[in-house]
Amino acid sequence: MSYFIDVILPLPLDKRFTYSVEKQEAEYLKRGMRVAVPFGKSKTYTGVVADIHQNPPDVYEAKPISQILDDNPLITNYQLKFWKWIADYYMCTEGEVLRAALPGAFLLESENIVQLLKKSGPEEYELTDEEYMVVEALQRQSSLKIKEVNQVLEKKKVLPVLNSLVEKNIVALNQEIYEQYKPKKIRFVRLSSEFSGEAAMHKLLDELEKAPKQREIILSFFSLKAQSTKPVKVKTLLKKSNSSASVLKSLLDKGFLEEYYLETDRMSYSGNTAEASLSFSDHQEHALTEIRSHFQKNEVCLLHGITSSGKTEIYIRLIQDVLEKGKQALYLLPEIALTTQLIQRLQNYFGEQVLIYHSKYSMNERVEVYRHVLKEDKKGRVVIGARSAIFLPFSRLGLIVVDEEHEGTFKQFDPAPRYHARDAAVVLANFFKSNIILGSATPSLESYFNAKHNKYALVELNRRYGNVLLPEIEIVDIKVKHKKKLMKGHFSDRLLEEIKAALKEEEQVILFQNRRGFSPILECNTCGHSPQCPNCDVSLTFHHHNNQLRCHYCGYHIAMQQKCMACGSPDITTKGFGTEQIETELKSLFPDHKTGRMDQDTTRGKYGYEKIINAFEQQEIDIMVGTQMLTKGLDFRHVSLVGIMNADNLLNFPDFRAHERSFQLMLQVAGRAGRTKKRGKVLIQSYNPYHQIIQQVSTNDYSGMYKDQLEERHNYKYPPYYRLIRFTLKSRDFSKTNDASEWLAKSLGNIFKENILGPEFPPVARIRNEYYKNILLKIPQQQSLGKTKTVVHKIMSSFRAIGTFRSVKVVINVDPV
Ligand code: ADP
Ligand code: ZN
Ligand code: ZN
Numbered sequence: 001m002s003y004f005i006d007v008i009l010p011l012p013l014d015k016r017f018t019y020s021v022e023k024q025e026a027e028y029l030k031r032g033m034r035v036a037v038p039f040g041k042s043k044t045y046t047g048v049v050a051d052i053h054q055n056p057p058d059v060y061e062a063k064p065i066s067q068i069l070d071d072n073p074l075i076t077n078y079q080l081k082f083w084k085w086i087a088d089y090y091m092c093t094e095g096e097v098l099r100a101a102l103p104g105a106f107l108l109e110s111e112n113i114v115q116l117l118k119k120s121g122p123e124e125y126e127l128t129d130e131e132y133m134v135v136e137a138l139q140r141q142s143s144l145k146i147k148e149v150n151q152v153l154e155k156k157k158v159l160p161v162l163n164s165l166v167e168k169n170i171v172a173l174n175q176e177i178y179e180q181y182k183p184k185k186i187r188f189v190r191l192s193s194e195f196s197g198e199a200a201m202h203k204l205l206d207e208l209e210k211a212p213k214q215r216e217i218i219l220s221f222f223s224l225k226a227q228s229t230k231p232v233k234v235k236t237l238l239k240k241s242n243s244s245a246s247v248l249k250s251l252l253d254k255g256f257l258e259e260y261y262l263e264t265d266r267m268s269y270s271g272n273t274a275e276a277s278l279s280f281s282d283h284q285e286h287a288l289t290e291i292r293s294h295f296q297k298n299e300v301c302l303l304h305g306i307t308s309s310g311k312t313e314i315y316i317r318l319i320q321d322v323l324e325k326g327k328q329a330l331y332l333l334p335e336i337a338l339t340t341q342l343i344q345r346l347q348n349y350f351g352e353q354v355l356i357y358h359s360k361y362s363m364n365e366r367v368e369v370y371r372h373v374l375k376e377d378k379k380g381r382v383v384i385g386a387r388s389a390i391f392l393p394f395s396r397l398g399l400i401v402v403d404e405e406h407e408g409t410f411k412q413f414d415p416a417p418r419y420h421a422r423d424a425a426v427v428l429a430n431f432f433k434s435n436i437i438l439g440s441a442t443p444s445l446e447s448y449f450n451a452k453h454n455k456y457a458l459v460e461l462n463r464r465y466g467n468v469l470l471p472e473i474e475i476v477d478i479k480v481k482h483k484k485k486l487m488k489g490h491f492s493d494r495l496l497e498e499i500k501a502a503l504k505e506e507e508q509v510i511l512f513q514n515r516r517g518f519s520p521i522l523e524c525n526t527c528g529h530s531p532q533c534p535n536c537d538v539s540l541t542f543h544h545h546n547n548q549l550r551c552h553y554c555g556y557h558i559a560m561q562q563k564c565m566a567c568g569s570p571d572i573t574t575k576g577f578g579t580e581q582i583e584t585e586l587k588s589l590f591p592d593h594k595t596g597r598m599d600q601d602t603t604r605g606k607y608g609y610e611k612i613i614n615a616f617e618q619q620e621i622d623i624m625v626g627t628q629m630l631t632k633g634l635d636f637r638h639v640s641l642v643g644i645m646n647a648d649n650l651l652n653f654p655d656f657r658a659h660e661r662s663f664q665l666m667l668q669v670a671g672r673a674g675r676t677k678k679r680g681k682v683l684i685q686s687y688n689p690y691h692q693i694i695q696q697v698s699t700n701d702y703s704g705m706y707k708d709q710l711e712e713r714h715n716y717k718y719p720p721y722y723r724l725i726r727f728t729l730k731s732r733d734f735s736k737t738n739d740a741s742e743w744l745a746k747s748l749g750n751i752f753k754e755n756i757l758g759p760e761f762p763p764v765a766r767i768r769n770e771y772y773k774n775i776l777l778k779i780p781q782q783q784s785l786g787k788t789k790t791v792v793h794k795i796m797s798s799f800r801a802i803g804t805f806r807s808v809k810v811v812i813n814v815d816p817v
Contacts, residue, residue, distance in 0.1 A: 003054060004062055005029060007037055007047035008083070010099040010107050012092070012416070016050055020062040026052055032073030032080060034106065036066040036159045044146075046107045046159065048075050048098060067157045074106065074374070076393045078431055085427055091725075091789060091812045092416035100417055101391035103366035105166050108146075108159045115143045117172045117364070125170060130161045135170060169364055186618060187234040189248075189257045191221065204256060214251050217241045221257070230506060230619050234259065280317075283463045284310045288317055294457040295435040300426055302405075302451040303439040305461030306470060306700070307671025308635070311439050312342070313465075315401045316349055318437065323353070323381055327398025327434070328373070331384045332421060334407030335632055339384055341613065342403075350382050357385035357392065387412060387421030390428055397432040400425045404632055405438035405447055406664050408657075408817045418813050422447075441671060442664040442702065445709055449720040464675075471642070471673040471680035473698040477689045478646075489585040490577055495643050495683050496589070499623065502681075503593055507640035508616070509623040511582055512669045514650055516599040516627055517541040518581045519574035522549065522561070529566035530575075531558075537766040543601070544580050554768045582625045582645060590623065598626035631669035640680050642673040647686040647694055654763055656718045657817070659693050663705045666697045717755075719815070723779040725792065726816040729759070730770040731808040740799075740808040741773040747795045752777060752788075 003026035006016040019037055021029065029035075033049050044066060056062060083097040099107070116138040127135065130153055137152045138144060149158045165171040195204045201222075208215040220241035224232050238248060251257045280288065287303065291314070294301045305311045319329045331346070333339055339356055346354045357369045372380035374393040383389055387410050402410070402422045410421040422438060429436035438447055438456070451458035464470060476492045486493040502509050521539045523530045531540045533551035540549035542560060550557040563570050574581075579599045586595045596602075596612060603609050615621050619638060624630065650662040666684065674680020686694055696705045714721050727748075729741045741759035749756040757776040765772050779788055792812070799805060 001054060002056065003052070004056060005035070005049050005065070006051040006053070007035060007065075008050050008094045008098050009037070009039065009045050009047045010102075010109075011039075011045070011095045013095050014093060016094065017047070018057040018062045019065045020056075021052075021065055025065070025068065029068065030073050031077060032075035034069040034074055036069055036108070036157070038063055038066055043109070044159065045109045048080075050080060050094075067160055069160060069163055074393070075102075076374075076395055078395070079391070079393055081431060082391075082424075082428055086417050086419050086424060088789075089427075090417050090419050090814045091792070092418070096416040100388060100412070100415075100419075103370055105172075105364060105367045106370075108162055108166075112146055112162075113143050114138070114146070114149065114162060114165075114171045117170055125168065128161075128164075131165055131168075131170075134158075134161060134165060138171065166364070166367065172364055187259055187261060188231045189221070189234055189237060189252075189259050190232070192255055192258050195256065208256075211250075213243055213247045214256075217243050217248060217251060218256065278313055280313070281310065281463070281465060281467075283461055284314060284465070287459050287461045288314055290457075290459045291318065291437060292321070294459070297457075298433065298435075299457040300429070300450075300455070301435070301437040301459060302443060302447050302456045303437055303459050303461065304443050304448070304451075304702075305439065305441060305459075306464060307441045307668065308464045308468065308675040309441075309461040310465040311441075311461065312345065312403070312635075314461075315403070315437070315439070316346065318399055318401070318435070319346075319350070319382055322398030322435070323350070325398060327396045328376070328380075328394050329382045329399040329401070330389060330392070330394065330397060330425075331382065331401045332389060332403065332410070332425060333384065333386060334404050334409040335386070335629065339386075341635055342384055346382060346384060352379055353381040355380045355383050357383055357389045359386060359388065387419075390421050390425055394432070397429070397434045399434055400429050400436040402436070402438045404440055406440045406442050406444040407632065408661070411815070411817045414811075416811075418811075418816075420815055420817070423815070442667050445660055445706065445713065446720045448706055449710070466676070468674060468676065469679040470700055471670055471682045473670060473682045473684065473700075475689045475694060475698055476683055476685045477687075478685045479687045488589065490582060490645055490685075491585065491589065492683075492685055495685065498641050498681060498683055499590070499643070502641040503590070503622060505640065506638075508619065508621070508636065508638045509641045509643065510630060510636075510639055510669070510672050511586075511623065511625045511643045511645060512627075512631060513577070513579050513582050513625065513645040514627055514665070515576070515578035516580065516601055517550065517552075517578040518544040518584070519576050519578060521575040523573055523575050524564035524567060524569055525571040525573055526569035527564060527567040529564055531561060531565055535767070535769045537764055541578065542574055544584060553764065576649075577645075579625045579627060586623055586625065593622040594620060596621035596624045598624060598630050600627070600629075603629065628665055628669075631665055631672070634672060635675060636672060637676045639672050640674055640678070642670055642680065642682045644669060644682070644684045644686075647684050647691075648688055651688070651691060651693060656713070656716065659712075660705070660709050663693050663697055663702075666694075667700065667702075670697070717778050717780075721781065722755075723785065724814075724816055725777040725779070725788075726813040727775040727777070728762075728811040728813065729773045729775070729808050730811070732770055733807065734771045736804070736808055737771040737773050740805045740810075741775060743802070743805070744795070744799055744810070745775045747798065748775065748777060748792075751791055751795075755779070 003021045003023055004018050005021055006018055008016055029049055029052055031049055034046050035049060036044055037047050039045050046069065083094050083101060086097045087094045133152055134149060150156060195201055205215065208218060221232060221237060224240060252259055291301050303311060322329050343356060355369045355372060357366060369380065370392060373383060376395060383392060402425055405422050412418050426436055450456045476494050478492055481487050481492045488496065499509050520541045521530050522542055531549055533540055533554065533556050535556055536551055536553045538551060538553055540551055543550050547560045548557045549560055564572060579597055583595055583597045596616060598612050603612060616624050616636060644666060647666065650665060651658060670682040673682055684694060692708065713719065727744060729737055731737045745756055745759045755778040759773045759775050762772050762774050
């Protein structure tokens with residue numbers, strides 16, 4: 001009898017590969033274990049066992065595996081089923097899903113490079129002889145290729161040894177950079193609560209009659225408190241009272257003053273008690289009851305709750321519900337930026353049960369999280385994660401929360417699998433019969449449509465927590481302001497007035513501009529030339545801080561030009577503006593205030609977000625300029641004013657979702673204002689103040705927007721009425737891209753007729769010297785999705801059989817956003 005296993009390899013292969021195994025191996029192996037297998041002439045890959053059987057493959061001779069890598073399955077049956085669903089639905093291969101689903105460290109392969117993680121000597125670990133030899137070799141030489149490890153150990157099968165070293169956290173793969181950053185902790189002081197009343201305060205001062213230095217500190221403290229509601233920093237207090245740390249220490253020792261760190265103390269600082277759960281408003285309570293009853297009936301729930309209505313607190317209750325049942329909860333967020341704040345909030349409730357999983361984590365950290373979830377130990381009952389967290393090895397999933405469900409970033413763009421984490425999460429929840437809630441202040445048309453058509457249950461929450469009113473929205477017509485010469489740079493007189501007023505009240509300001517850099521176009525006033533990227537069809541963006549012209553698509557950059565590159569004229573102007581320019585203008589308009597910027601350029605590195613968000617929370621920054629990164633779900637307590645610098649470039653974006661998106665973005669960023677106490681204010685600057693969408697934003701008219709946009713979608717055959725599959729063809733050869741797209745569009749058109757659009761060049765038709773062309777397939781509701789995909793697969797294999805098109809890549813994107 002011979003035995004075989006089908007293995008999923010982390011490669012874009014259409015099929016699973018069959019390998020032969022010994023009888024004992026077949027008995028030992030289980031689905032979901034990893035095996036190292038030879039592939040091609042000389043490569044070794046880590047694959048996952050998907051099946052164990054006795055049927056030899058028809059067309060090739062099965063090779064034996066090199067090694068079994070696990071004692072127990074690392075991948076659950078749920079995962080294997082889920083991978084298959086993703087591959088089928090999003091028209092990619094299981095191997096591509098595998099690569100996205102497992103942390104890279106689980107997929108050792110012959111091309112890897114290994115490095116030592118810790119600098120200490122091998123004697124400090126408990127190592128096998130072979131592990132010891134590898135560690136020793138790595139101390140002499142900073143990195144080793146797998147081939148070199150072969151030589152060190154004088155054998156071929158080294159992956160198990162390396163695997164074990166990775167697990168023990170001793171070596172890392174592929175040069176990961178480890179950043180050491182501890183969020184900055186700032187010391188603050190406050191008066192002990194027993195001295196808070198007026199009488200107690202006088203008593204305190206009397207008591208300090210004989211300690212003039214200490215008395216001075218207390219007096220300075222009161223004077224600082226009288227000037228400002230900001231928390232008092234130790235540094236400021238010492239400076240103000242001209243005293244030393246030792247005098248302050250006596251006050252702390254006596255218990256008159258208390259020191260604290262704002263960062264770790266956020267919740268209690270705001271007056272909330274961290275441990276005890278909050279008492280819900282009637283509206284929250286009502287929403288929670290509704291959600292629970294929908295959950296009982298196993299319905300997908302859409303929570304449409306305005307910004308700051310207390311949705312997050314509701315999610316926390318729901319998580320508590322499932323933890324009490326001994327199940328796991330997954331909290332999905334669209335952006336890593338959001339996790340910073342959420343982690344603190346969730347940890348306040350659930351302590352170390354909360355784990356975080358996202359792409360800025362190193363491979364080894366991700367491996368750890370994966371293991372915790374797999375083992376179902378106490379850590380990892382609650383996972384907060386970006387989209388890839390749907391791939392974790394849950395076994396008792398009880399709840400999925402999809403926060404900010406309308407966000408396009410839930411969709412993976414590149415590489416395959418191009419999955420939408422929200423939609424995939426609905427499927428995943430169904431596998432587990434677990435509950436799922438999608439939440440947003442501005443639901444996607446698709447989800448709201450599903451709710452309106454009874455596919456999802458709808459729960460609405462229309463009141464802000466604490467009955468704070470939604471911010472007042474004012475639209476500023478900058479065409480008029482320009483005419484009347486009431487603009488300073490990109491700021492209207494109204495915006496400047498409001499910024500000044502907010503700063504005077506010691507409140508914070510957020511300014512939103514959806515472009516980074518200084519200005520996106522540089523133009524010669526003499527001949528009209530503007531510098532373009534040589535590799536892409538876009539203008540170069542001017543970045544002031546390093547005096548560069550940069551391509552945002554491929555990273556190409558050159559020094560800023562003093563003269564026109566075409567005609568030599570020195571008369572050059574910049575057109576359009578990005579966050580950097582706003583920040584520069586702010587610095588000269590408000591030299592006495594601290595400004596900050598949050599965009600892709602300032603948030604690099606694992607803790608990039610934390611640094612900036614913490615600084616803003618701690619009121620070290622008064623005015624923050626940012627791109628859409630800043631708009632999403634963040635909860636700042638002292639922001640009273642939000643300015644949208646220019647609404648028009650959002651609205652003019654060439655995409656059928658542009659209007660929906662603009663609405664969402666503007667309403668979300670507006671929602672950052674006035675979240676806790678008094679009503680906030682939002683100013684929208686626009687050349688087009690009567691635009692329908694801007695009007696709808698200003699009246700918070702979600703249903704109006706929904707109705708209008710739905711009608712457009714219906715008329716132009718777009719989601720949610722039609723499903724879309726987009727084909728993007730690209731190659732370095734312009735005419736081949738054209739020919740191939742013509743061929744494909746024609747073949748698809750033969751079958752799908754008028755439901756094929758294109759081929760068409762996208763707005764940026766060349767990136768990194770590849771030419772792009774799109775074809776869109778629209779699928780009416782009554783047309784079978786399965787059959788459609790079968791036809792597409794057939795046409796694609798005919799396409800791939802054409803020799804001259806071999807160099808043309810086709811990217812298939814199901815449900816593109
Ligand atoms: P959303 O997620 O809807 O934007 P949040 O859950 O962030 O709203 O709530 C907005 C603010 O109100 C937060 O600062 C939160 O701590 C506070 N909050 C919400 N519900 C309560 C409650 N029941 N008691 C006290 N504070 C609450
Ligand atoms: Zn010129
Ligand atoms: Zn470029």
